[in-house]
Amino acid sequence: MQGRTEVLDRKIGRINATYGQDWKKTIDDVFDEVTLKNLQQLISQGIISTIENVIATGKEGNVFRARTIRGENRAVKIYRINTATFRKLEKYIEGDTRFKNSGNSPRERIFTWAQKEYKNLHSMRAAGANVPKPYHVHKNIVVMQYLGWRFRPYPTIRELPPKEPEKFLLMLKESIKSYRNQKLSHGDLSEYNIINRREEPFIIDVGQAVPDSHPLYSQLHERDMKNLHRFWKKYIPNIKKEEFQI
Ligand SMILES: Nc1ncnc2c1ncn2[C@@H]1O[C@H](COP(=O)(O)OP(=O)(O)OP(=O)(O)O)[C@@H](O)[C@H]1O
Ligand SMILES: [Mg+2]
Incomplete structure (x- = not known):
């Protein structure tokens, strides 16, 4: 080689x-x-x-x-x-x-x-x-x-949870609403695929995202929202799953 x-x-x-x-x-x-x-x-x-x-x-x-x-x-x-x-x-x-x-x-x-x-x-x-x-x-x-410093990408929220979870989540939900308006499901949205760029969320890894004509459209989004709820309740203890009806 x-x-x-x-x-x-x-x-x-x-x-x-x-x-x-x-x-x-x-x-x-x-x-x-x-x-x-x-x-x-x-x-x-x-x-x-x-x-x-x-x-x-x-x-x-x-x-x-x-x-x-x-x-x-x-x-x-x-x-x-x-x-x-x-x-x-x-x-x-x-x-x-x-x-x-x-x-x-x-x-x-x-x-x-x-x-x-x-x-x-x-x-x-x-x-x-x-x-x-x-x-x-x-x-x-x-x-x-590229989202990162010179030699290192910005961390994911799994690696670096936000300092102000409520504020960060609000921004994240704005992004989710935006792509929902375009009738897309991400399909692999979890703490692994959200980058924390100086306390601002960036969603990555969108290869599997599908439009509403796809048979998995609803199922994938539901799973994404479940994943988010599971992650965010660690940082916002009383958060309800209804918060993720986006
Ligand atoms: N635009 C970007 N800027 C900086 N770093 C990035 C960018 N896109 C991806 N990365 C880094 O590369 C990693 C893998 O990227 P991504 O999640 O898109 O690929 P993947 O093949 O699905 O990987 P995995 O299977 O680990 O999820 C991310 O966790 C992130 O650290
Ligand atoms: Mg990934």
């Missing part, structure tokens, strides 16, 4: 030495040949210029901090092209009328998934919800606003 590391080193740019071994492992894990090519295309198109560091590694994909040629940060989410990813996302794409005519191969379905995340970010943001601004989608890669 030495070869690939060199290609990345040369083509993708500066790699922080502190990521040494981890980075190499990540390269083998996530940068399969197709992804490497797709990333290269993003760089040639001038969408990003360097990949800086790993933000998160997961089963279905990885998130990196990248920079544009003008030195602005971006979060780059790369879906792994494999059958596990394909299996997880299938039930959310199937039934989403926005993507009726997307391809059939696992690889094409994963590309559709990235488009779905991009589109969901776009709709939610247009509706006024606090989600990262989407910049670009290309094959299995979504480029969006």
